[in-house]
Amino acid sequence: MFVLVVMMAVFAVACGTNGSSNAGEAAKTTGSEPAKAPAVEELTIKHQLGETKLKKNPKKVVVFDFGVLDSLDKLGVEVTGVPQANIPPYLEKYKDAAKYKNVGSLTEPDFEKINAIGPDLILISGRQQAAYAELSKIAPTVFVGVDNKRYMDSFTENMKTLGNVFDKQAAVDQELAKVNETVKKVKDVASASGKNALIVLATGGKLSAYGPGSRFGLIHDVLGFKAVDDKIDSSTPHGQSISPEFIAEKNPDYLFVVDRDAAIASGNAAAKQVVENELVKNTKAFKDGNIVYLDPNYWYLSGGGLVSVAGMVQEVEKGLK
Known part of the structure; x- marks a missing residue:
């Protein structure tokens, strides 16, 4: 009887130890520390006016080129600001001042309004080329104008850049x-x-x-x-x-x-x-x-x-x- 009592006591201690150990491991596994958000991928875009670093899938986008605007519209990418004067009829929805910010004209960007938006990316072409340095102080700015001497090549490069920035490569x-x-x-x-x-x-x-x-x-x-x-x-x-x-x-x-x-x-x-x-x-x-x-x-x-x-x-x- 004495031996039997001793064996039962040892068994109870062992079970208690294993339970504590397993509970500790579980606590480590399901701890209350929040999971880390995946890092946002950063890109370096080379373009006619230089190199621009930006984060992939920017949320607030200002677009000064109507060809790029029609491309983003085709790809289902939302934009925040556009120059609303002389918008082509096929892009007329971007005249909606309640949904899209008016950021000036094609030749005269409204720097104050653009700065107030706090954009993640500004896309420009030839008509805004002179404002590149000033716009770059506000947000990452990329030149996406077409080179007339190599039209299809530069057009293709610009579209592939958009595909890369907004994760739309297959659609492009x-x-x-x-x-x-x-x-x-x-x-x-x-x-x-x-x-x-x-x-x-x-x-x-x-x-x-x-x-x-x-x-x-x-x-x-x-x-x-x-x-x-x-x-x-x-x-x-x-x-x-x-x-x-x-x-x-x-x-x-x-x-x-x-x-x-x-x-x-x-x-x-x-x-x-x-x-x-x-x-x-x-x-x-x-x-x-x-x-x-x-x-x-x-x-x-x-x-x-x-x-x-x-x-x-x-x-x-x-x-x-």
Whole structure:
């Protein structure tokens, strides 16, 4: 009996020790210390104006480029602030002042309003280039303007940057594939036709011509139309000032027209009245029905976006039919 009592006592002590040990381990495992939040990934973006460090998936985004705005809209990325003057009709929802902050104009950012937003990222292009240093003091600022001399390459790079910053890589790749497919179709047809083209901007009753490497030069450089004159001065965004006599002399197979006044609602005469005078009516473009009026909301105000570039290419494709 004595031996039995001793054995039972030893067993009880052992169980108590194991229970205490297991409880201690459980306390360590399910302790009250909060789990650490995963670190936010930081990116370094190289762009035309330098390098910018920023955190991935920024929440407060200010966008000054309408092409980038249409891309983010396409990708389902919300933005906080935009310049609300002259917003293209297809982006009209961003005029809602209750939902989106007005951050100035395309050429004059409102630094005070932008600073009040406290953005995580500011996206700019050529019209805001001079304000880059000042904007960079407020928040990480990235230049996403298209390089006209390498249009599709820089457009692709910009879209991939957006995909990386906002975790939308697959969606960006899908949209780029669609654009590139249409580009190839148009280029094949335009190149095979051997037709030449002239691109003009109409504004205030005057005309300017644009050639390869210009802001509208993708018609030549990307879509395969030969330039009616490869010496057109494309060094400025304003183009080379021309007269109707110039168009008549060059006698293009296709005449592509951008109506700036329609884009900015200036109230000036429509581009058709300026372009289709008696001299131009003697050109091959007019006689063959190949004067193509391009949507200025894509070509003049936005451009360089997933929506605008797709629309631009499709317009040229329709003009070929």
